[in-house]
Amino acid sequence: MKIRRILATAVAAAVTTPVLLLSVTPAFADEKPAAQTQEKPSVAELEKAAAAAKAAYDDAVAAEDAAYAAWEALLLDTTPLAVAAKAAEAVAADAATAKTAADQAVVEAQAVVDALTETSTDAEKADAEKALTEAKTAATDADEAKTAADEALAAALDARDDERVAAGRAYHLAKQATETALAARTAADEALAKAKEEAAEDGEDGEDDGDDDGEECVPEPKLTTVVTGLPSTVVAGTKVDFKLRVSNGTDKTMDEVFPFVYVHATDRSGLNDIDDLVRLQWSSGSSKTWKTVDNEHYMDAISPLKAGAHADVRMRLAIDASAPAGNGITFVAGDYFNDNGSCGGNPDLEGYEFMIAAAGSKPGTVPDAKPGKTKPNTSDLTPQSGGSAGPSSGTLAATGSSDATSQLALASGAALAIGAGAVFVVRRRKAGSHA
Template structure:
């Protein structure tokens, strides 16, 4: 008995579940578009986004141009040091050449002494050679030091150029991203304004149509009354006194206009309700789940009856 009651309860729940799910479907269909409408940005927010995007683009453009001109003009901290080291190296090379020539001249003078030269003349020539050798050695050392300083300055300048080149590549990439963001923000703002303008035009057209239909209906009624009165006066017949009750023609004449107005308003209401509720996208899934629940309930009922028949046999 307990198993039978449990199976019957499961069957009832399976049959009732689709009705509950289908009744909840409209609420789900109405809730989703409302949340989407709330998350949609306003025109003021889009205008602020455009202003921020333009500001970011201007900053990125200024940074990229500054880096480009710095690299093109070779405007780096090591540039003055390179110029000074280069001038010092040139001066050291000139001094070395002078010292080397002086040494060569001293040695030539010593070698050119005649055999009849006195010891004093020989000593003076030897002393000149020794002094020239010392000066040449010092000039060579200074020249080597100047060359090393110049190479170090050029190396520092080359490292700064490489770093600036890499920085410029990154700034150029940032500039492209900023431009893309600015274009996207401007497009979003333009689309929002176009959508708002088209919505206003539709509302204006609907209101104009209703006003024109009302005016046309009133004008036609007045024209028909005046025409009837004119015809009676032409025949010499007295015109009937105005009655408070509407005539049959007036009643029948107003019915189509009311029906037309009702159909127009019905179409407007239908369009408004469709725009507010949106698409009931979860309905197919809920229907499938309901069908599965019905199948499960039917199987359960069949199993209960089969078990009852077996127990009776």
């Protein structure tokens, strides 16, 4: 019962609205993230979370309506920049008309000069030449005035259109925020309903009824996950191999350890995710078969992983050739589950950022992607069973991911990976896209 109640909170945290996600983000830098230290979320706390999600959704709806109204208003011809653009169009049109007239005057003056004969008087010749010179000067002035008017018109149109595009972009983002907020509200409501159901089963507002039906999942920072060999730039249409090392830095054997990996990618704008064009696969050290990471982002269990030991999992990142240039990040974590019912996981997420280069690009030699936080010290860990060739150094279960994985989310950083992906996008938007 306790584990399922923890999971309900984990799900709510994983899909919380951007406002709540950003409030959680600083916790990743702490040694004991606040989101991970709450071991017994109450129904009252979940009710507060559901209320916050509803308020965030209501705010998002209001923000979307305001953004749409602002965008619609800027499409009118009565805005200051639209009026300025209209005036610039009129000036440019007058300048074009003036230039046409000046050019015609030159043609006519030239015709007069060309019509002079030997019988023409010196005064007639002087007058004709003077008229031609004046016409040419006027034509030059008219041409310069038209150029200036055209440049002013282009600048006015750019300013008007940029304002409209910015408003349209703001509306698009507001619309996306509303969709995210609605999903978060739905998840929070479902989590609350589930917690109430569990509380009813446990009795007395969900407090422990005395039955020892399972241990609480707890944070375990000494269960570490480290990626090596993942390039910092990956070309669309290619596959790259790298390694995930899972290390047990505790003094106790972990009966089953579930490696967690989650990849998130966007185009350069950061507005459009391209997760469906990015795929993660894994393979045990003894197998040549590549398996796709399941939809819960877990791999088969390493069973067991002894105290002070580590196991390696071969990984492969494949990016579809149709993927646009953009940015990606791979999150890794680890959870454990023991036969006696105890469970837990790493409270931190390691995020390895990489750029996606368009298909056909030749980035040359690139450095490996680096983790987003301090790399854990695993120097005192030794390969289990005297080897480090792969998960077989801690037997990788061949029966598939255990149902226990769904019970472990809050104990590790895994439950917050989706949220962290959203924060990554926000930060990318602020920092700007890679060239």
